[in-house]
Amino acid sequence: MEIIRVKNLHKNYKKTEAVKGISFSVKKGEIFGFLGPNGAGKTTTINVLCTLLKQSSGEAYLDNLEISKNQSEIRKRIGLVFQDTTLDDYLTAEENIKFHGYAYNMPKNLIIQRTENLLKMMDLWDRRKENVRSYSGGMKRRLEIARGLLHLPKVLFLDEPTLGLDPQTRRKIWEHINEIRLKDKITIFMTTHYMDEAENCNRIAIIDHGKIIALNTPEGLKVDLGGDTIQITAENIPEAKKEIQSLKLSPTIRDNNISFQVQNGGEFLPNFVQNFKQKIHSVELRRPTLDDVFISLTGKAIREQNQNSTEQMRSWRNRRGMGGNR
Amino acid sequence: MIKEFFRSIYVVAYREILRFIRERSRLISAFLMPIMFLVVFGAGFNRLIGEISPGVDFIQFMFPGILAMTVVLGSLFSALSIVWDREFGFLKELLIAPLSRTGIILGKAVGGALTASIRGLILLIFAPLIGINITPILVLKLIPMILLISITLSGVGFVIASRMRSQQGFQGVMNFVFFPIIFLSGVFFPLNSTPQIIQTLSKFNPMTYGVNALRQIFFNNINVINPNDKNVQPIGIEIFGHITTIWENIAILATIGIILMITATWMFSKEE
Numbered sequence: 001m002e003i004i005r006v007k008n009l010h011k012n013y014k015k016t017e018a019v020k021g022i023s024f025s026v027k028k029g030e031i032f033g034f035l036g037p038n039g040a041g042k043t044t045t046i047n048v049l050c051t052l053l054k055q056s057s058g059e060a061y062l063d064n065l066e067i068s069k070n071q072s073e074i075r076k077r078i079g080l081v082f083q084d085t086t087l088d089d090y091l092t093a094e095e096n097i098k099f100h101g102y103a104y105n106m107p108k109n110l111i112i113q114r115t116e117n118l119l120k121m122m123d124l125w126d127r128r129k130e131n132v133r134s135y136s137g138g139m140k141r142r143l144e145i146a147r148g149l150l151h152l153p154k155v156l157f158l159d160e161p162t163l164g165l166d167p168q169t170r171r172k173i174w175e176h177i178n179e180i181r182l183k184d185k186i187t188i189f190m191t192t193h194y195m196d197e198a199e200n201c202n203r204i205a206i207i208d209h210g211k212i213i214a215l216n217t218p219e220g221l222k223v224d225l226g227g228d229t230i231q232i233t234a235e236n237i238p239e240a241k242k243e244i245q246s247l248k249l250s251p252t253i254r255d256n257n258i259s260f261q262v263q264n265g266g267e268f269l270p271n272f273v274q275n276f277k278q279k280i281h282s283v284e285l286r287r288p289t290l291d292d293v294f295i296s297l298t299g300k301a302i303r304e305q306n307q308n309s310t311e312q313m314r315s316w317r318n319r320r321g322m323g324g325n326r
Numbered sequence: 327m328i329k330e331f332f333r334s335i336y337v338v339a340y341r342e343i344l345r346f347i348r349e350r351s352r353l354i355s356a357f358l359m360p361i362m363f364l365v366v367f368g369a370g371f372n373r374l375i376g377e378i379s380p381g382v383d384f385i386q387f388m389f390p391g392i393l394a395m396t397v398v399l400g401s402l403f404s405a406l407s408i409v410w411d412r413e414f415g416f417l418k419e420l421l422i423a424p425l426s427r428t429g430i431i432l433g434k435a436v437g438g439a440l441t442a443s444i445r446g447l448i449l450l451i452f453a454p455l456i457g458i459n460i461t462p463i464l465v466l467k468l469i470p471m472i473l474l475i476s477i478t479l480s481g482v483g484f485v486i487a488s489r490m491r492s493q494q495g496f497q498g499v500m501n502f503v504f505f506p507i508i509f510l511s512g513v514f515f516p517l518n519s520t521p522q523i524i525q526t527l528s529k530f531n532p533m534t535y536g537v538n539a540l541r542q543i544f545f546n547n548i549n550v551i552n553p554n555d556k557n558v559q560p561i562g563i564e565i566f567g568h569i570t571t572i573w574e575n576i577a578i579l580a581t582i583g584i585i586l587m588i589t590a591t592w593m594f595s596k597e598e
Contacts, residue, residue: 050422072330075424086415088341090348102337103423105330 001028003155003187004049009058011044018044020210021058026155026189031181033201034191035290041210042191043083046159049189050080063154076104079148083160085140087132093119093143094128097150104151111150118146122176138169142176149180156180158190162197174200195290204290208298222288225296228265229286230272231257235279243278327426334429335436338420342404342437346444352403356445360396361452364388367514382545385456390540391513393449393468394475397442398533401476402504404438405483409490427595431484435587439476446472458544467543471576475536478579481586482507482532488593511537517563529563532582538563539575 004026011019019041026032034042047053048060051071060067067074087096094115101111119125122142132140141161148156161177162170178200181188190201198204199218206214206221214221233256234240241258244251251260262268265285273283346352367388375384411417420430446468453460486499510524511533517525528534563570570578 052418052422072424075422078422080422082415082418084415086417086419088345088416088419089414090345091341095344099337099341100419100423102333102340103420103425105333105424 003028005061007059010056012056030202031188033204035198036207079153079156089133155187221293227263231259231284233281240278331429334425335433338433339437346441394537398479400442401438401480402483405480408487428591435480442476478583484590535575535579542572
């Protein structure tokens with residue numbers, strides 16, 4: 001079952017073409033990710049899907065409704081969490097949530113019940129009477145996710161949901177997102193330029209310069225790249241190399257290491273080690289990362305392109321904390 | 327559609343009032359600034375100037391003007407809070423909700439008008455201290471007038487706000503819009519005794535009609551008592567030799583208000 005269907009979508013700003021004809025569909029209940037550098041057209045596409053922008057041409061359907069023609073109906077069906085917070089700092093968490101409930105015309109008792117459920121799930125219930133001003137970045141993001149879910153949307157849009165947060169907070173937010181998805185059977189559409197975050201998606205579309213250049217599961221994208229890399233050190237390197245060649249693999253030697261590519265390295269490795277006749281000192285299995293996929297598809301690393309000033313600070317903050325994660 | 331429109335007004339106005347109550351500093355400044363004006367200007371100039379009309383001394387003359395100023399200050403600020411909302415992101419929360427754009431703008435205006443009325447009513451507490459009698463009928467007449475002034479002047483704020491992207495513009499707006507609106511409206515002095523150029527400019531200022539109408543509500547009997555006394559300056563604005571009555575002031579104010587609001591909602595709905 002498809003919940004979002006996009007056909008040949010174009011969006012032009014005055015002179016630039018931000019989205020150059022993309023087509024894709026999102027299945028009900030999946031986490032669908034848009035991965036790409038800043039300025040690739042991710043946010044523009046999300047803005048079209050959530051009625052904030054009108055497409056220049058092409059079609060976009062959500063829940064079988066043409067988005068630009070059914071704005072009000074679409075808005076009731078979607079929840080949004082933007083890159084930058086959209087909370088009212090001067091109100092409490094509870095007031096922010098309740099305001100959302102009124103704005104979406106929810107019955108009072110449902111607002112009360114959902115508010116309690118969601119704030120408890122997000123670990124914010126004890127601090128619901130506090131002004132949002134006193135919240136940390138991670139708490140604000142959790143509150144926004146709770147608010148985005150209040151009106152029981154069919155699709156939750158997350159635009160860079162963990163941008164600028166520390167790794168611990170990011171992990172926590174992902175735990176929450178996964179919990180919600182299983183509980184409410186909701187579809188999640190997200191954009192990110194963090195590779196490790198994209199791993200959480202069921203399917204990823206890689207977008208660059210306004211076009212989708214690949215669309216697959218994270219595993220599928222990596223397999224397309226030619227599989228995993230295995231690297232060994234052996235007592236007798238030339239002999240070991242010969243034996244590997246006899247397995248119809250193409251090993252390369254560098255710094256006394258032999259490395260070669262195989263599909264599905266995890267399954268290949270136990271058999272390989274058991275049956276190998278030469279003495280092996282060490283074995284290393286390296287799975288390709290989405291970074292590798294992105295580089296091979298676009299010819300450049302995703303981060304090289306994030307050079308506007310606020311972004312620089314954010315990515316610096318993240319890179320600093322991310323080392324241990326990768 | 328219609329239901330969505332009214333819900334938008336209600337929801338947005340509700341938040342404006344909630345925030346007004348929340349922000350102590352706004353509440354206190356709304357309260358203190360007019361008192362300061364009344365005390366400093368009133369007490370200082372009152373002896374120097376004496377009676378403006380028979381039975382109306384300077385501080386009494388100024389009181390309706392200060393009331394109008396309080397209201398206008400509040401409504402301009404609430405209109406400009408849309409810039410604040412835009413900068414801090416909350417506007418997006420409103421724009422993606424199933425709410426009507428016109429309703430959002432009108433909700434801001436209504437919320438601003440209601441909070442301005444609260445400020446105005448607080449100020450009325452001080453009226454007896456300067457010898458102005460407050461009767462329930464007077465209050466009943468003042469409230470709709472305050473609401474009208476507030477909504478019209480917030481229109482000015484919205485038109486400016488629709489073009490502003492950051493709060494830095496706030497200061498400029500205060501200097502170039504708020505002060506001329508206040509000083510060219512006859513809050514502090516009777517316009518009849520000012521140079522021709524100021525009189526002409528003041529006729530294009532919506533607030534002039536608001537201040538005038540408020541004065542007519544407060545002192546409506548002055549001209550009636552002494553219709554033939556040439557020394558008594560009638561309260562009203564001279565347009566082509568005709569002195570406006572209160573109903574004409576209200577009509578002019580409402581017309582300007584409607585034009586401003588239509589312009590503002592049109593500019594706002596154009597925004598993507």
